[in-house]
Amino acid sequence: xxxxxxxxxxxxxxxxxxxxxxxxxxxxxxxxxxxxxxxxxxxxxxxxxxxxxxxxxxxxxxxxxxxxxxxxxxxxxxxxxxxxxxxxxxxxxxxxxxxxxxxxxxxxxxxxxxxxxxxxxxxxxxxxxxxxxxxxxxxxxxxxxxxxxxxxxxxxxxxxxxxxxxxxxxxxxxxxxxxxxxxxxxxxxxxxxxxxxxxxxxxxxxxxxxxxxxxxxxxxxxxxxxxxxxxxxxxxxxxxxxxxxxxxxxxxxxxxxxxxxxxxxxxxxxxxxxxxxxxxxxxxxxxxxxxxxxxxxxxxxxxxxxxxxxxxxxxxxxxxxxxxxxxxxxxxxxxxxxxxxxxxxxxxxxxxxxxxxxxxxxxxxxxxxxxxxxxxxxxxxxxxxxxxxxxxxxxxxxxxxxxxxxxxxxxxxxxx
Amino acid sequence: xxxxxxxxxxxxxxxxxxxxxxxxxxxxxxxxxxxxxxxxxxxxxxxxxxxxxxxxxxxxxxxxxxxxxxxxxxxxxxxxxxxxxxxxxxxxxxxxxxxxxxxxxxxxxxxxxxxxxxxxxxxxxxxxxxxxxxxxxxxxxxxxxxxxxxxxxxxxxxxxxxxxxxxxxxxxxxxxxxxxxxxxxxxxxxxxxxxxxxxxxxxxxxxxxxxxxxxxxxxxxxxxxxxxxxxxxxxxx
Numbered sequence: 001x002x003x004x005x006x007x008x009x010x011x012x013x014x015x016x017x018x019x020x021x022x023x024x025x026x027x028x029x030x031x032x033x034x035x036x037x038x039x040x041x042x043x044x045x046x047x048x049x050x051x052x053x054x055x056x057x058x059x060x061x062x063x064x065x066x067x068x069x070x071x072x073x074x075x076x077x078x079x080x081x082x083x084x085x086x087x088x089x090x091x092x093x094x095x096x097x098x099x100x101x102x103x104x105x106x107x108x109x110x111x112x113x114x115x116x117x118x119x120x121x122x123x124x125x126x127x128x129x130x131x132x133x134x135x136x137x138x139x140x141x142x143x144x145x146x147x148x149x150x151x152x153x154x155x156x157x158x159x160x161x162x163x164x165x166x167x168x169x170x171x172x173x174x175x176x177x178x179x180x181x182x183x184x185x186x187x188x189x190x191x192x193x194x195x196x197x198x199x200x201x202x203x204x205x206x207x208x209x210x211x212x213x214x215x216x217x218x219x220x221x222x223x224x225x226x227x228x229x230x231x232x233x234x235x236x237x238x239x240x241x242x243x244x245x246x247x248x249x250x251x252x253x254x255x256x257x258x259x260x261x262x263x264x265x266x267x268x269x270x271x272x273x274x275x276x277x278x279x280x281x282x283x284x285x286x287x288x289x290x291x292x293x294x295x296x297x298x299x300x301x302x303x304x305x306x307x308x309x310x311x312x313x314x315x316x317x318x319x320x321x322x323x324x325x326x327x328x329x330x331x332x333x334x335x336x337x338x339x340x341x342x343x344x345x346x347x348x349x350x351x352x353x354x355x356x357x358x359x360x361x362x363x364x365x366x367x368x369x370x371x372x373x374x375x376x377x378x379x380x381x382x383x384x385x386x387x388x389x390x391x392x393x394x395x396x397x398x399x400x401x402x403x404x405x406x407x408x409x410x411x412x413x414x415x416x
Numbered sequence: 417x418x419x420x421x422x423x424x425x426x427x428x429x430x431x432x433x434x435x436x437x438x439x440x441x442x443x444x445x446x447x448x449x450x451x452x453x454x455x456x457x458x459x460x461x462x463x464x465x466x467x468x469x470x471x472x473x474x475x476x477x478x479x480x481x482x483x484x485x486x487x488x489x490x491x492x493x494x495x496x497x498x499x500x501x502x503x504x505x506x507x508x509x510x511x512x513x514x515x516x517x518x519x520x521x522x523x524x525x526x527x528x529x530x531x532x533x534x535x536x537x538x539x540x541x542x543x544x545x546x547x548x549x550x551x552x553x554x555x556x557x558x559x560x561x562x563x564x565x566x567x568x569x570x571x572x573x574x575x576x577x578x579x580x581x582x583x584x585x586x587x588x589x590x591x592x593x594x595x596x597x598x599x600x601x602x603x604x605x606x607x608x609x610x611x612x613x614x615x616x617x618x619x620x621x622x623x624x625x626x627x628x629x630x631x632x633x634x635x636x637x638x639x640x641x642x643x644x645x646x647x648x649x650x651x652x653x
Binding site: 149152153154155237238292295296299300303304307354355357358361362364365 | 552555556558559560562563565567569570651
């Protein structure tokens with residue numbers, strides 16, 4: 001179906017609705033029974049923030065609105081999404097979904113649009129109200145969540161996504177690729193172009209925090225008691241890296257003129273208090289056996305040198321080789337080395353030194369080496385100290401940004 | 417006697433010179449045709465790239481080009497089309513040149529070369545594609561095997577690379593009609609040998625692995641114990 005048709009359908013579907021204050025958009029297929037129960041809960045929690053607030057919950061589905069008004073007052077409404085291109089990650093929200101949701105929010109005139117992952121965790125844990133509140137109070141254009149995760153969860157986010165996004169775009173967003181977030185009506189027109197670009201590109205992800213930072217919009221973050229268990233369960237690590245880092249590196253390439261001008265970073269308003277975290281069995285994080293990950297790195301080090309030499313400069317290769325001589329107890333991947341490796345891979349992605357899947361496949365063992373090193377370091381420290389460790393890494397990314405700038409501008413000349 | 421030798425040498429010299437004089441215009445025509453078509457090809461390729469860049473062809477073609485980027489990461493659809501146009505005209509230049517050469521020389525060699533030219537072009541294309549496929553597959557296998565923690569990853573990768581290279585070399589020779597039966601036979605033996613060697617090495621190397629996994633399967637005590645697999649508690653995303 002053509003994109004224009006999809007937009008027409010979205011608008012037609014919503015013209016019947018009255019004024020909407022909060023549009024809650026579910027990004028994937030849902031169980032309707034669970035959705036109805038969650039809708040009642042959302043209405044209750046939203047009413048605590050302001051009486052008379054009208055919420056509509058939109059879910060991807062058939063063309064005609066299904067449930068009309070739910071008993072408790074939150075409307076349920078379906079919306080259509082253009083077919084996925086097939087090359088993106090099925091477990092992450094597609095650009096087409098965001099595009100349809102933003103069009104729906106615009107056509108309904110909603111003051112706030114809260115995007116929610118289809119596992120409905122955010123609906124059941126009061127996160128919708130927490131995310132929508134700063135937008136409704138007009139104190140933020142974009143509200144990102146800070147999830148209640150333990151130190152061994154969201155490692156890709158802690159090790160790459162958050163520190164890299166912060167170093168490049170200057171805003172300290174803890175979860176730049178969050179599956180739940182809220183946007184204001186004011187920011188929707190500015191999101192139209194990037195979400196359409198994402199749709200055209202076919203495989204890219206939409207990075208709300210990056211787009212808001214580029215356009216200098218007000219960004220806040222709020223602690224939410226939400227855990228998306230197993231969102232990427234069963235997905236191969238290389239596939240996860242390809243589907244998340246590939247679009248991130250493409251985004252870096254597309255926004256090169258912006259991040260080259262950004263210096264340092266600044267904190268953004270953070271609301272609420274951190275929620276206590278425990279793992280799936282209700283226990284606090286316990287140490288991890290890192291030996292299998294170290295062994296993966298050692299095996300890769302003896303087999304992938306030819307490929308690494310296409311991406312990494314000699315000094316970095318030498319340091320990686322030195323790491324292979326460490327005992328398991330000594331095994332550490334220093335922050336500055338990790339930062340340079342990430343920047344080198346971002347550059348290789350831009351220069352197309354290797355095919356994209358090969359690039360991420362060659363990166364996977366180095367990522368596991370970082371995970372092993374990080375897991376060892378945070379194994380015996382408190383959650384607060386682990387968070388400080390992530391902060392230290394983010395600072396290393398900021399310091400190392402000059403390396404990226406040099407290599408980006410003179411990829412051949414600056415090759416230490 | 418001496419006179420006859422001199423006359424014979426003179427006449428053979430005249431014949432050779434006459435042959436060269438007959439061939440020379442054809443050779444010059446061949447060179448001119450190749451040069452001319454190369455220049456035209458370069459110009460057309462340049463113009464095509466300009467036009468495609470001006471209509472943002474790569475961005476419009478974006479969705480389909482991801483596969484192209486996988487196989488040949490440095491190529492964009494525009495650059496690939498430009499190259500195809502350029503090399504098509506170079507080949508056309510050779511065809512025109514050989515035609516002029518054969519028309520001027522009337523020699524059987526020139527006619528044979530002209531008839532053989534498409535086969536040479538086909539063989540070069542097969543070799544080129546075979547090399548790209550061999551490199552891509554060997555890297556894919558190496559990375560995949562390393563990420564699966566297979567100790568014999570490099571061996572596997574080399575095996576795949578040489579399988580594809582041997583296959584494409586045999587196809588090239590077959591396409592050129594060089595040593596047809598011998599090549600078929602040799603290829604069959606070599607290809608079969610490589611497959612057998614790989615099967616033996618992997619089979620023998622992973623015998624313990626297979627028996628361990630079978631044992632594990634037969635004594636698995638109900639649901640998997642999460643504590644026994646600490647890496648399961650790591651969540652990357």
